[in-house]
Amino acid sequence: MSAAACSRADEPPRRTAPLAALVYRxxxxxxxxxEAVASLLRRAPRPFTVKYVGPDExxxxxxxxxxxxxxxAQPGGNDDVEGTWEELRGAAGTVRDWIHDGGRYLGFCMxxxxxxxxxxxxxxxxxxxxYISSPDASVHDGRDTVVAVTWRDKPRHMYFQDGPAFFLxxxxxxxxxxxxxxxxxxxxVSPYGKGRVGVVGPHPEADASWYADEGLRNPDGVRFDLGHDLVDQTVRGL
Structure with missing residues (x-):
């Protein structure tokens, strides 16, 4: 038996039942x-059951x-970080404790x-x-556009709406x-207590309608593999 086979045997088995996701709306x-985040999760190679949470849900x-x-999952919002946070501040401790105890957080743009x-x-x-305020950024304003990224050492393009860069x-x-x-x-993707946190500045969940509405084109085509990679890494171990 090879060492690789032994390593796989030592890994805890994945759950066979669908994972359950909550998406803020x-x-x-x-x-x-x-809705775009929910669609990404439902169509993932390891599909999720999805429910929305929020004050009117x-x-x-x-x-x-x-x-x-x-x-x-916390999806994209407007460009008012302070105002958006006021809508969520009351649940912050609850969300933080849940992730620390083993939950997974997925944040897109906002x-x-x-x-x-x-x-x-x-x-x-x-x-x-x-990102637009970082040195040598290729975009300098808040317009919707397509940005070049390097994802796992490969050049790709992604839909972008004034998203963040992360300074670890x-x-x-x-x-x-x-x-x-x-x-x-x-x-x-990083650990937080027993949980994991996955974040992305651009929008890997953007479907064809997002590009069409803004008259944009993705040179790679509209694909969801980057989003699914982020999701898979975030829920690793479940």
Whole structure:
């Protein structure tokens, strides 16, 4: 028997039942963003059952609701980080405790900003700032566009709406999945207690309608493999 076979045998078996995801939908998200995240999760190679949480949904964002979930996703929102945080501040401790005890957090664009602290859930080993304000950024304003990234050492393109870059602490325990063209981090996964936190600045969940509405084209085609890679790395171990 090979060493590789022994290593696989030592790994804990994956659950065979679908994973359960909660996607925030409410004032802290833009119309269409929660639905795109939900679609990405439902169509993942390891599909999720998805329910929405929020102030106007059947399920509130509470400890009891999170107790039945494997993953909580915070989708994109507007460009007002402070105002968006005010909509979520009341649930911050609950979400943070749930992740620390083994939950998974997935943040897209605004959800990536809010994974940091001041303001935010304070889940990352480091901070965030707007990619457009970082040195040598290829985009300098808040328009919707397509940006070049390097994802796992391969050049790719992604839909972008003034998303964050992630500035990880030196020596931080984190896996960088993607960088922008100026070398700043575009997507990463890091531990938080017993849980894991996956964040991305651009939008791997963007479907064809997003590009068509803005008259944009992705040179790689509209694909979802990058989003699925981020999801898979975030829920690793479940």
């Amino acid at each position: 409410g004032p802290a998200a833009l119309d269409g963003c929660p 059947e399920l509130p964002l509470t400890a009891d609701t999170l107790a039945d979930a494997d993953l909580y 959800g990536g900003y809010l994974a940091a602290g001041d303001p935010g859930f304070d889940l990352l080993p480091g901070g965030t700032d707007a 602490d030196e020596g931080a325990e984190a896996s960088v999945l993607a960088t922008y063209d100026n070398g700043t981090v575009a997507a990463a």
